[in-house]
Amino acid sequence: MIIPARGARPERTAVLAVVAALAVPLVVAPIVAAPPAAADAPLRVHAAARGKFIGYAAGTSPLANEAAYRSVAASEFNQVTAENAMKWESTEPSDGNYTFSGADQVVAFATANNQQVHGHTLVWHSQTPGWVQGLSASAMRTAMQDHIATVVGRYANNASLVSWDVVNEVFEENGNLRSSFWYNTLGSSYIADAFRYARAADSNARLCINDYNVEGINAKSTAMYNLVRQLRADGVPVDCVGFQGHLAIQYGFPSQFRENLDRFAALGVQVRITELDIRMQMPRDSTKDATQATYYRNVVQGCLAVTACAGVTIWGFTDKYSWVPDVFSGEGAALPWDANYSTKPAYTAIHDALDDGSGPAPDTTPPTTPGTPAASGVTSSGLSLSWTASSDAVGVAGYDVLRATGASGGSFAVVGTPSSASFVDSGLAASTTYRYQVRARDAAGNVSSLSSVASVTTTAGGGGPGPSSCRVAYTISPWGGSPGFTAGLVLTNTGTSSLSGWTLAFSLPSGQAITPPGWSATWSQSGQAVTATPLSWNSTLAPGGSTTIGFNGTHTGGTSEPTTFTVGGSSCTVV
Numbered sequence: 001m002i003i004p005a006r007g008a009r010p011e012r013t014a015v016l017a018v019v020a021a022l023a024v025p026l027v028v029a030p031i032v033a034a035p036p037a038a039a040d041a042p043l044r045v046h047a048a049a050r051g052k053f054i055g056y057a058a059g060t061s062p063l064a065n066e067a068a069y070r071s072v073a074a075s076e077f078n079q080v081t082a083e084n085a086m087k088w089e090s091t092e093p094s095d096g097n098y099t100f101s102g103a104d105q106v107v108a109f110a111t112a113n114n115q116q117v118h119g120h121t122l123v124w125h126s127q128t129p130g131w132v133q134g135l136s137a138s139a140m141r142t143a144m145q146d147h148i149a150t151v152v153g154r155y156a157n158n159a160s161l162v163s164w165d166v167v168n169e170v171f172e173e174n175g176n177l178r179s180s181f182w183y184n185t186l187g188s189s190y191i192a193d194a195f196r197y198a199r200a201a202d203s204n205a206r207l208c209i210n211d212y213n214v215e216g217i218n219a220k221s222t223a224m225y226n227l228v229r230q231l232r233a234d235g236v237p238v239d240c241v242g243f244q245g246h247l248a249i250q251y252g253f254p255s256q257f258r259e260n261l262d263r264f265a266a267l268g269v270q271v272r273i274t275e276l277d278i279r280m281q282m283p284r285d286s287t288k289d290a291t292q293a294t295y296y297r298n299v300v301q302g303c304l305a306v307t308a309c310a311g312v313t314i315w316g317f318t319d320k321y322s323w324v325p326d327v328f329s330g331e332g333a334a335l336p337w338d339a340n341y342s343t344k345p346a347y348t349a350i351h352d353a354l355d356d357g358s359g360p361a362p363d364t365t366p367p368t369t370p371g372t373p374a375a376s377g378v379t380s381s382g383l384s385l386s387w388t389a390s391s392d393a394v395g396v397a398g399y400d401v402l403r404a405t406g407a408s409g410g411s412f413a414v415v416g417t418p419s420s421a422s423f424v425d426s427g428l429a430a431s432t433t434y435r436y437q438v439r440a441r442d443a444a445g446n447v448s449s450l451s452s453v454a455s456v457t458t459t460a461g462g463g464g465p466g467p468s469s470c471r472v473a474y475t476i477s478p479w480g481g482s483p484g485f486t487a488g489l490v491l492t493n494t495g496t497s498s499l500s501g502w503t504l505a506f507s508l509p510s511g512q513a514i515t516p517p518g519w520s521a522t523w524s525q526s527g528q529a530v531t532a533t534p535l536s537w538n539s540t541l542a543p544g545g546s547t548t549i550g551f552n553g554t555h556t557g558g559t560s561e562p563t564t565f566t567v568g569g570s571s572c573t574v575v
């Protein structure tokens, strides 16, 4: 990638305060917020309090090998993009042979540290293996469809992975579509096709178009604006626009940065800064550091000022690992941490922009203690729990369900992290006592006290449907323009005997609610726990038989799918 020079001389403001490196380990257990003062809180705490994410691009090697890297990554950020691990050359180096070790590593780290993952990237002219580039048109389209279906499909039910760069860098600097092998073989239709394939593979993920040198208003960003407007008018599922933000202090800050975000937001898409770094000509000095800090602050403030801006991802975070010196000779020092993991003025600028006093104070108050879990639907191998929800000054992000085996003794371990006040546990032993406790988390990482303990004993084995004697296919179709959706379920009896008088139970994601009455079943909802019981005509499902049931619902912004379904307390296979 070549980023051409821009003319303007940068604004210079001295920002010289330096804060000590924060290295709060956050490995498995969520952090319990406590003094010191909120102003010293990590970036993610301030960002969450402003309703934004602050993210980083993760390299798989330092993530695996360096504790200092992991410590900063875990404590400072609530969002992550794999720098290279989800690109085509990493995930499908040869036709049909997929490798997900690096991608899975990043997702696992993010999940352990309560970070959302942005998938980067599905269709790009770079880092795509040669076998793709030489295909005929029809073979290339099929390869693209297969790749998207497999890679997106792998994480479609993963709660951490919430968005994808579907196409990346499709424009030339003059606003023409890039003369890439994609365009030259397939024409411009490959772009709409890629989005449609991605939507088919994951109905919930936010689908983005991403590019560089589009941060200000210019020919390239205007071409991107026109394309996004046209795609949406054509019903192509483009939900989000990524502005990479590879800036350099010697070229000036992009003109009309905020106005540019605003015009895209007016199209109804989410916007985000996806790959921010701000390089300088080496050697580094305090004046350049101050200019760089101002640029970082401008970007963060611009995102804060635009409601549709979801957040800012920094492309790396330490100068120890940055693509810049390899590509721009004599340039570097582009990131907020230096190569020794000490923070630079850029860090302070980001921190202060997120905590500039104009927004709500950082949230350091934990949610209230949730109620004691109550068990229902207890079988020999599973049960449903629900409890009185916690409240929180900002909002409850989810719960931890902890379980210990036995009527006493044993240690509690987290067995589930539902987003609402119910949970379905499965795979339990018959005639065994389990103890459960729950606690609530908020988006800033504050954790409530543990609830009181509930003891539950599973029934003796022998009766009822065994594990996975049912299968559920759940399809959610969001309604355009209003916060509603239609959910359709196909319940199949995969057992060898008839299933009679079944009760299907699952937990609706937080913010979703059934609008009664639904169809082909009697539906009821209590908290987020939903049950469906059959009507007379579909109350018996022969082996291999299935029934299609459904309901309309409302949501407050998210249309993620329930992940666990039980019939008579036993888990169903979910497809």
Ligand code: G2I
Pocket: 001, 083, 084, 126, 127, 168, 212, 244, 275, 323
């Ligand atoms: O070029 C900067 C970014 C522009 N936007 C799209 C991003 O995906 C892109 O990221 C960079 C990575 O930061 C680099 O790490 O993409 C480069 C490839 O175009 C990445 O560089 C490559 C090296 O060129 C390879 O030699 C190396 O094998 O990284 C590979 C994996 O370490």
